[in-house]
Amino acid sequence: MADLYAKFARGLEAPAQFHFAIVPANGVALPNRPRVLKVLTDGTVALRDAAGVVLTYPVVAGDLLQFSAIGVEATGTTATVVGWV
Numbered sequence: 001m002a003d004l005y006a007k008f009a010r011g012l013e014a015p016a017q018f019h020f021a022i023v024p025a026n027g028v029a030l031p032n033r034p035r036v037l038k039v040l041t042d043g044t045v046a047l048r049d050a051a052g053v054v055l056t057y058p059v060v061a062g063d064l065l066q067f068s069a070i071g072v073e074a075t076g077t078t079a080t081v082v083g084w085v
Contacts, residue, residue, distance in 0.1 A: 016084035024074040033070065034083030039063040046076030 010017075016035050024046070039045070039059045046056040048071035056076040059065070065081075072081060 018085045020083050020085070022072050022081050022083050024072045024077040026074050027071070029071050030069065030083060032083065032085045033068045034085055035066075035068060036084040037065040037067060037069065037072075037081045038084060039065065040080040040082060043079030044076055045079050045081055046073035047071070048073055 012035075018032075019038075020032060020034075022030065022037075027048075037045070037047075039061055042060045043058075044056050045059050045065070046054050047065075047067060047069040048054045049067075050070055052070075054073055054076070057065070059079050059081075
């Protein structure tokens, strides 16, 4: 399939092109910083930001977290999430 937009630079408003499974791990950086985290199952997700601050959020399946997390911590995460890049 041809990509009619291949000659244009991708902006921050552009939709994601790739997705990847996330396995929560304490202190481990994600392989790619996601544009968005998609929540697959209800629970909580502990996100680490660029400053190393970890906050835990209650989430429900279907939530889209518009956050470019550095890491998803195992401690405090009970939900299943995937990353969109």
